[in-house]
Amino acid sequence: MGLREYREKRDFEKTAEPKGEIGMGEGSIYVIQKHTATHLHYDLRLEMDGVLKSWAIPKEPPTTPGVRRLAVQVEDHPIEYANFEGTIPEGEYGAGMVEIWDRGTYRMIDRKEDKLIVEINGNKLKGVYILLRFKNQKNWLFFKKK
Numbered sequence: 680m681g682l683r684e685y686r687e688k689r690d691f692e693k694t695a696e697p698k699g700e701i702g703m704g705e706g707s708i709y710v711i712q713k714h715t716a717t718h719l720h721y722d723l724r725l726e727m728d729g730v731l732k733s734w735a736i737p738k739e740p741p742t743t744p745g746v747r748r749l750a751v752q753v754e755d756h757p758i759e760y761a762n763f764e765g766t767i768p769e770g771e772y773g774a775g776m777v778e779i780w781d782r783g784t785y786r787m788i789d790r791k792e793d794k795l796i797v798e799i800n801g802n803k804l805k806g807v808y809i810l811l812r813f814k815n816q817k818n819w820l821f822f823k824k825k
């Protein structure tokens with residue numbers, strides 16, 4: 680996906696979000712940003728392929744097994760976005776407040792087109808999590824493994 684869609688959606692003269700570059704190598708950043716936009720949601724980001732693969736989760740991410748959350752895949756974000764907190768101005772894409780809700784590292788256990796298994800080591804989320812994609816959609820399920 681790269682960063683084209685990310686950059687097209689934003690006016691970097693107006694927002695303090697990073698323009699960013701594609702990173703090198705395989706990092707292990709895990710972060711969830713609470714985004715108080717028109718609709719409050721939680722942005723899950725995992726470093727993969729030199730970018731942050733990103734999903735918007737409409738409800739609080741699960742800390743225990745048995746809770747399944749919809750996670751809508753959104754455009755890849757630059758690595759530096761993992762540190763971004765602040766207010767995106769009114770009228771700009773994603774206008775509202777962004778704050779880091781949880782962060783840490785993760786380890787990829789298995790990666791397939793429609794299923795990711797990751798071990799998350801954050802402050803709030805800890806343990807093995809699964810992202811399961813609905814057939815040919817941007818919609819995934821995100822849940823903690825039993």
Ligand code: MN
Nearest residue numbers: 714722735773
């Ligand atoms: Mn968001």
